[in-house]
Amino acid sequence: MPAQFGSYQSEIYLQGMSGVVPAFTNDPTALESSARELMEPGPYWYVAGGAGSGATVRANREAFDRRRIVPRMLTDATERDVSTTVLGTELAAPVLLAPIGVQSIVHPDGELATARAAAELGIPMILSTASSHTIEEVAEASGDGERWYQLYWPNSDDVTVSVLERAERAGYTALVVTLDTWTLAWRPHDLDQSYLPFIRGIGTAIPFSDPAFRASLERTPEEDRNSAVLRWVQMFTGVDKSWERLAFLREHWSGPIAVKGVLHPDDARRAVDAGMDGIVVSNHGGRQVDGSVAALDALPGIAEAVGDRVDVLFDSGVRTGADVIKAIALGAKAVLLGRPWVYGLAHGGQEGVRHVLRGLLADLDLTLGLTGNRSLADLGRHTLMENS
């Protein structure tokens, strides 16, 4: 049975007829504005901010706005199917939750709330290595939901193996290895806060939970929390790796592996040569290289370079159903959604995340139909027109 996400709109009509309006706005821009009012400035700017002048955050949106969809008429798109398969996982819609760290600074339930909302809707959550709840706690919260794990590749083989084994034992199937944050970028908002929000969020779980990591410390996190957090940052960022070293991860992870943060077609080819199963075209939501190419502008060249040898995923700037359609038309199999559901989390924990995801899925389904398409396979470069 194809999922009929568009029926969400009918639910809203019915609510309206009984005089009830939704608890949260359906407008992503308004949701971000009210999150800004709700959240403390430190956590808000940690989420919303970008590297340097913010040029890449803006470029990501500009690249979407520059491309327009050309709708087709009388194609009988009354029934749609937005399902797809990515890295061996069957998805009801081409959407996953991007890995987002330290979610407890946004809402006390953090990753647990997000995992529950994602599982309710059948959307895989990619759990960040920088999670403020442990791998095992989040796995339990996700029930029978699909689980993917994101790796910040530690500068210690023992810790790497320990973290990967824990994730596999907890039922995580696919691995996403983030390449673009081997050190944190120049982020003025966070520097102005001395990274306090991040330190607060990371201190709640990670330094305390991994046995191999604990063994690497001179004093336990309970004795010296600040040193443990500092050690975490040094160990989980701090060192660039090589393409050849990806073989080590392959040895220690039995499921599919994707690399995240690829923006150049030659790097995409290297990922294929290194035996990766997927690539996430991403500039980390504009948080790493100020002035970087917009991720959407990098997507077509990469999709062309790798063909169907690996699954191409995309993130950075997706806000609406139309954005998902544009990314798929340019060669992505699915997209990762970042900040919008974090603002949902700020508004109402699990309920807020669910609200954002349901809205996006309904918008995608309706917009696909209204553009005259019945499935994702109908989309391609012909779907879009580029404005200069």
Ligand SMILES: Cc1cc2nc3c(=O)[nH]c(=O)nc-3n(C[C@H](O)[C@H](O)[C@H](O)COP(=O)(O)O)c2cc1C
């Ligand atoms: C607050 C925040 C924390 C993030 N933490 C991680 C992380 O722990 N690991 C990771 O690979 N990417 C992380 N990212 C990047 C996202 O996975 C994703 O690439 C980005 O948010 C996509 O851009 P968008 O927010 O514009 O949709 C983070 C992004 C934000 C906004």
Ligand SMILES: CCCCC(=O)C(=O)O
């Ligand atoms: C070590 C970095 C963790 C979070 C992250 O990826 C981000 O803030 O963008």
